[in-house]
Amino acid sequence: MAQCRPADGSPEPCLPAVTRQGYRDAMARLGAAVNIVTTDGPAGRHGFTASAVCSVTDSPPTLLVCLNKGSSAAGAVHANGVVCVNTLAAGHEDLSNLFGGRTPVEERFAAARWCRSATGAPMLADAVVAFDCRIVRTVEVGTHDVLFCEVVGLAEGGAQEGLIYFSRRYHAVTGTS
Numbered sequence: 113m114a115q116c117r118p119a120d121g122s123p124e125p126c127l128p129a130v131t132r133q134g135y136r137d138a139m140a141r142l143g144a145a146v147n148i149v150t151t152d153g154p155a156g157r158h159g160f161t162a163s164a165v166c167s168v169t170d171s172p173p174t175l176l177v178c179l180n181k182g183s184s185a186a187g188a189v190h191a192n193g194v195v196c197v198n199t200l201a202a203g204h205e206d207l208s209n210l211f212g213g214r215t216p217v218e219e220r221f222a223a224a225r226w227c228r229s230a231t232g233a234p235m236l237a238d239a240v241v242a243f244d245c246r247i248v249r250t251v252e253v254g255t256h257d258v259l260f261c262e263v264v265g266l267a268e269g270g271a272q273e274g275l276i277y278f279s280r281r282y283h284a285v286t287g288t289s
């Protein structure tokens with residue numbers, strides 16, 4: 113790596129200080145699947161786009177979602193206590209941008225077809241895969257809440273191409289050889 117100096121006993125740090133923008137630029141190089149995380153219940157329907165989603169453990173099946181505390185979806189997600197993580201396919205780029213902010217909730221949902229999952233959270237009809245979840249723990253870290261979500265239902269779709277967000281752009285990836 114260009115910034116890494118040899119370990120020659122020098123007291124200087126090996127890497128420069130990390131700024132917020134530097135961190136974001138670095139994270140832009142870390143490709144990730146794109147998901148729409150939905151919720152419904154007493155606090156109403158909401159949803160947001162999330163790339164910060166990751167598997168935690170398979171026993172019990174648990175994934176995590178990082179949710180910005182300032183998101184308009186945050187109140188509903190916490191109050192309802194359930195989410196459906198809908199993993200997007202190639203062709204869902206516009207839907208991802210709609211759920212990516214500043215669009216009224218009803219406009220977001222009007223742009224796709226949804227089913228009701230067992231928890232009540234909206235499940236995207238043509239998702240690559242959908243994880244129906246109950247939020248079992250929340251940990252606050254800086255600007256975000258890390259939601260630990262126990263998966264109580266699964267639905268696999270038939271899409272052949274997934275969607276990856278890398279270098280601030282969407283890329284279709286194929287699962288067939």
Ligand SMILES: NC(=O)C1=CN([C@@H]2O[C@H](COP(=O)(O)OP(=O)(O)OC[C@H]3O[C@@H](n4cnc5c(N)ncnc54)[C@H](O)[C@@H]3O)[C@@H](O)[C@H]2O)C=CC1
Binds near residue numbers: 140163212
């Ligand atoms: N984890 C998050 O909250 C993420 C938020 N976003 C938001 O979506 C919009 C478009 O994203 P980009 O074009 O990739 O722009 P960007 O240049 O702001 O972000 C580059 C990368 O940095 C990370 N990142 C961005 N904002 C972050 C935040 N507040 N907390 C933690 N990590 C963050 C993500 O990995 C993102 O792909 C931005 O407003 C960005 O803040 C995007 C990806 C993840």
Ligand SMILES: Cc1cc2nc3c(=O)[nH]c(=O)nc-3n(C[C@H](O)[C@H](O)[C@H](O)COP(=O)(O)O)c2cc1C
Binds near residue numbers: 160183
């Ligand atoms: C590709 C992409 C990935 C995103 N990933 C996340 C994420 O992991 N966590 C998060 O809180 N926000 C993420 N966002 C931003 C939220 O989708 C957005 O802030 C959210 O919809 C709230 O906007 P609102 O307050 O206008 O509703 C992402 C946006 C895009 C476009």
